[in-house]
Amino acid sequence: MSQRALFLKHLGQTSDFPVGFKVSSAQGIYLYDTDNQRYIDLISGIAVANLGHQHPNVIEAIHRQVDQYTHVMVYGEYIQSPQVRLAHALADTLPDPLSQVFFVNSGSEAVEGAIKLAKRFTGRSRMVSFEHAYHGATVGALSVGGNEKLKRSFRPLMPGVSVLPFGDEQYFEQINDQVAAVIIEVVQGEAGVRKANKSYFKQLKERCEQVGALLIIDEIQTGFGRTGTLWAFEPYDFVPDILLTAKAMGGGMPLGGFIASVRVMGVLKTNPVLGHITTFGGHPVSAAASLASLKVLQEGPLIRQVPQKEQLFLKLLQHPQIKEVRSSGLMIAVELGTFEKVQQVLKKALELGVLSDWFLFCDTAIRIAPPLIISEDEIEYACKLLLQAIGT
Numbered sequence: 001m002s003q004r005a006l007f008l009k010h011l012g013q014t015s016d017f018p019v020g021f022k023v024s025s026a027q028g029i030y031l032y033d034t035d036n037q038r039y040i041d042l043i044s045g046i047a048v049a050n051l052g053h054q055h056p057n058v059i060e061a062i063h064r065q066v067d068q069y070t071h072v073m074v075y076g077e078y079i080q081s082p083q084v085r086l087a088h089a090l091a092d093t094l095p096d097p098l099s100q101v102f103f104v105n106s107g108s109e110a111v112e113g114a115i116k117l118a119k120r121f122t123g124r125s126r127m128v129s130f131e132h133a134y135h136g137a138t139v140g141a142l143s144v145g146g147n148e149k150l151k152r153s154f155r156p157l158m159p160g161v162s163v164l165p166f167g168d169e170q171y172f173e174q175i176n177d178q179v180a181a182v183i184i185e186v187v188q189g190e191a192g193v194r195k196a197n198k199s200y201f202k203q204l205k206e207r208c209e210q211v212g213a214l215l216i217i218d219e220i221q222t223g224f225g226r227t228g229t230l231w232a233f234e235p236y237d238f239v240p241d242i243l244l245t246a247k248a249m250g251g252g253m254p255l256g257g258f259i260a261s262v263r264v265m266g267v268l269k270t271n272p273v274l275g276h277i278t279t280f281g282g283h284p285v286s287a288a289a290s291l292a293s294l295k296v297l298q299e300g301p302l303i304r305q306v307p308q309k310e311q312l313f314l315k316l317l318q319h320p321q322i323k324e325v326r327s328s329g330l331m332i333a334v335e336l337g338t339f340e341k342v343q344q345v346l347k348k349a350l351e352l353g354v355l356s357d358w359f360l361f362c363d364t365a366i367r368i369a370p371p372l373i374i375s376e377d378e379i380e381y382a383c384k385l386l387l388q389a390i391g392t
Helices: 003-010 056-068 081-092 107-122 139-143 148-154 169-174 198-211 262-269 284-299 302-316 339-352 376-390
Strands: 023-027 030-033 038-041 100-104 126-130 161-164 179-185 214-218 242-245 256-260 324-327 332-335 357-359 362-368
Touching (some): 056 284, 081 100, 100 107, 100 262, 107 139, 107 179, 107 214, 107 242, 107 262, 139 148, 161 169, 169 198, 284 302, 302 376
Parallel strands (some): 126 179, 179 214, 214 242
Antiparallel strands (some): 023 030, 030 038, 100 256, 242 256, 332 362, 357 362
């Protein structure tokens, strides 16, 4: 049987129309198929490969750690250098009192852990989230998602969740003293790159403090430099109570985490002991890859270059069929108006050697989230091919 036939027979499918791209290798901003054809990767595995594919520093760190040990014991009991060094490095990037990291395997798991932590710390059960938000596909994460179409077939989900309009302060009165936490993205990713202003987040934080609710900031897609700062919340003049990260965090390896103060995180140690555990969270190989990736971002120019590269995309993505371009750093939505047009363009772009995608809750726009290492020449070439695909 062909690989495609085996793929369709044995792998759980997520749609009736898989792209079917046959990956042979990856390097830098490029993927190669089994015919050794090269494709520009404009989605980075959905904002994962911020340093591109096979970055030498990350690969070296992985090899070095594999030579020492891989999995040894559930996170939280053994002292493992890759975890400790990474947690320390992450804490150093964050304002007080965010200083403790609970490592998990994915963004959804980070959300699940944060929900449990907020409920345990506050003794409350209600959660508040926002329309068109995406926080993951597990039951708790799906419950605080903001798209009913994605949730409907899996109900009943976790009770006690209120979903408010995003970006409108008048609804903050619904955040009351029964709410354990408010969970929100600084930039709504799957909604097609939607933002709220600094005042909105400042008032949201003040409201949470007023009623004793925790503020959970989901940086699963935006973290690790995607928006032009290491963390997207940095320019907004507030500090979350719990910060969520994953995707680019692992440097291409599976890793996530929820980060909080010692005071908040400490409630998971008692009543019950082992109140939250994970077998593979903070896997030493993933932690080593993450630390190497973080060092590249901190020590090099990539994050500083994001705004300039963003502006180049905005300058070049001009076409009569493009309705709007929304962006936050190298997180870009190219609005075409219809799902049919998006599918047409994506198919043609693939034929031309460009891999892109759409958004879960905005299937009328093309997703652009290239590796941060993409050069200006590569941006110009990628946009030329995209415009060619749009124009057909």
